[in-house]
Amino acid sequence: MINKTDAEILKRLQQDGRLSNVELAEGINLSPSPCLRRVKNLESEGVITGYSAVIDREKVGYGMTVFVDVSLESHKEFASAEFEASVVVLENVIHCHEVSGVSDYRLEIVVQDLKGYEVVLKQIQQLPYIKDIQSNFAIRTVKSGAPIPL
Known part of the structure; x- marks a missing residue:
């Protein structure tokens, strides 16, 4: 603490x-x-993990944000490890969380447009152990980049 x-x-x-x-x-x-x-x-101590600039996504050409819920066909450790190793190298995936509930992972993806998402979706479909993919398109951002409450 x-x-x-x-x-x-x-x-x-x-x-x-x-x-x-x-x-x-x-x-x-x-x-x-x-x-x-x-x-x-x-x-x-790893409390501060780095420093970075906050960039306006739209001003650099990423006008679309998509949240993708991924379910794996296997919950064995090797399946999760292989999926995670594969997803971290996808540049358009800016966040990946292992989650509880219906899906196993939630990805946050930024793309220029729908055609760009189609390309990324095809990459995701090729990842190992994929059982199901559900996409949710962000309409607008209400809150982003909030500080950790201390």
């Missing part, structure tokens, strides 16, 4: 990952050296 100061560091970095150490330290009323030590510790 993290303490109050570390939680404040994480909140501020989630809001703006480009904050300088000095700006971050000032914002949480800590001197720069201890602040930097705390950030480095959060990174080394």
Whole structure:
């Protein structure tokens, strides 16, 4: 579990990952050296897993988001492992979650348009141990990229 100061560091970095150490330290009323030590510790413990830019999908040509539920024909460990190894290399699949319920996995896929989805769907259909695929097309995004509540 993290303490109050570390939680404040994480909140501020989630809001703006480009904050300088000095700006971050000032914002949480800590001197720069201890602040930097705390950030480095959060990174080394794997609490902070990386830094990235948030990109507007539509502005870079990905106007369609599709959520795909996948059911496997086998629930043996080797089937899941082979499916997962195959799906992680598909560039248009930006998230893959193992889920409970009717399906086994939920994929989030970004494509330019319906023709682009057809190409990706054919790739997914070729993955090992696929039993069923259900596609849900996002109409619009209501909430995205929310920070982890700390």
